[in-house]
Amino acid sequence: MKDKLHPNWEIEKESSHHRLVRKFDFDTYMEAVKFLNSVAEIAEEIDHHPDMLLKWASLDISTWTHSEKKITDLDYELATRIDLLAGS
Secondary structure, three states, X not given: OHHHOOOOOEEEXXXXXXXXXXXXXXXXXXXXXXXXXXXXXXXXXXXXXXEEEEEOOEEEEEEOEOOOOEOOHHHHHHHHHHXXXXXX
């Protein structure tokens, strides 16, 4: 799954774990909000919820499996579905 992700996904080291992160840029604030809401719906469907930071017309998303303190298949599934939503 990892090899199918958009190349803008990066693995970052947090203090005690790694996480997948990606920044999405939009033309307007409302486009970013709509995308955030769509990601939230996907997260609810698979019961796996990323951290999301909305900044005017951009959205930073990071995901890792809190219970396992690492990146798991659920994180890759979520990232893949976000890529499909973004069209990339």
